Amino acid sequence: TQLLEQSPQFLSIQEGENLTVYCNSSSVFSSLQWYRQEPGEGPVLLVTVVTGGEVKKLKRLTFQFGDARKDSSLHITAAQPGDTGLYLCAGASEQRGSTVRGSEKLVFGKGMKLTVNP
Amino acid sequence: EADIYQTPRYLVIGTGKKITLECSQTMGHDKMYWYQQDPGMELHLIHYSYGVNSTEKGDLSSESTVSRIRTEHFPLTLESARPSHTSQYLCASSVIRGGEAFFGQGTRLTVV
DSSP: OOOOEEEOSEEEEETTOOEEEEEEOSSOOSEEEEEEEOTTSOOEEEEEEOSTTOEEEETTEEEEEOTTSSEEEEEESSOOGGGOEEEEEEEEEEOTTOOSTTOEEEEEOOOEEEEEEO | OOOEEEEOSEEEEOTTOOEEEEEEESSOOSEEEEEEEOTTSOOEEEEEEEETTEEEEOSSOOSOEEOOSBTTBOOEEESSOOGGGOEEEEEEEEOSSSOOOEEOOOEEEEEO
16 A cells, blocks of 8 residues: 655644645655645645646645655645645555556545644 | 535434445546545545446445446445444545546534
8 A cells, every 4th residue: 555644744833934744655656636625525636746846836835746756745835824724645656457547546645734823 | 616416414323224325426537436534634545436337445444335337426335334434434536547536525424
């Protein structure tokens, strides 16, 4: 089973601070996604990165995919209370030995619970 | 906005009852998934499907079963519910390539 380790697992910060979340694995992924989940709801996709070294920006959020496609980071600038939630990374990789077309399985990390205090 | 729906949103049932959690998507996605998640915790993959008549077990062992008779429908069934089945169940779908998943709002199951 491929594992995705996220750190930190919990973070409580004040409004206006910056933060970085890390997602690491020993496995190579064809793509990696970041999701945000609010209590009582399903995760919502924030971004997908597919190319090693790729950097994507979404307003105050910056996502980076490692050169070897084994790790990723999410940096939030000037955090706001609305950023509070569970941030999950997920990796897609082909299943070894599978002959099924598109046999990618999506594996999730444990998530990082972020609280931004006013 | 994703077009994937789960019913019911909340369910409280007694031990030993048979239940079916419904999941439907109107996006024509071939791949569908069921995840189990305790509040604020990680998602555990329990079942997935590549398309009609295809079902696979996920990484977390589950006593539930699934079926995929139609592309848009991926129900999950528990033959005899137990308190240990209490959790949130999330259904998701995606295109074959790329892996980006669209999630339903989830079913919060409580077995008493």
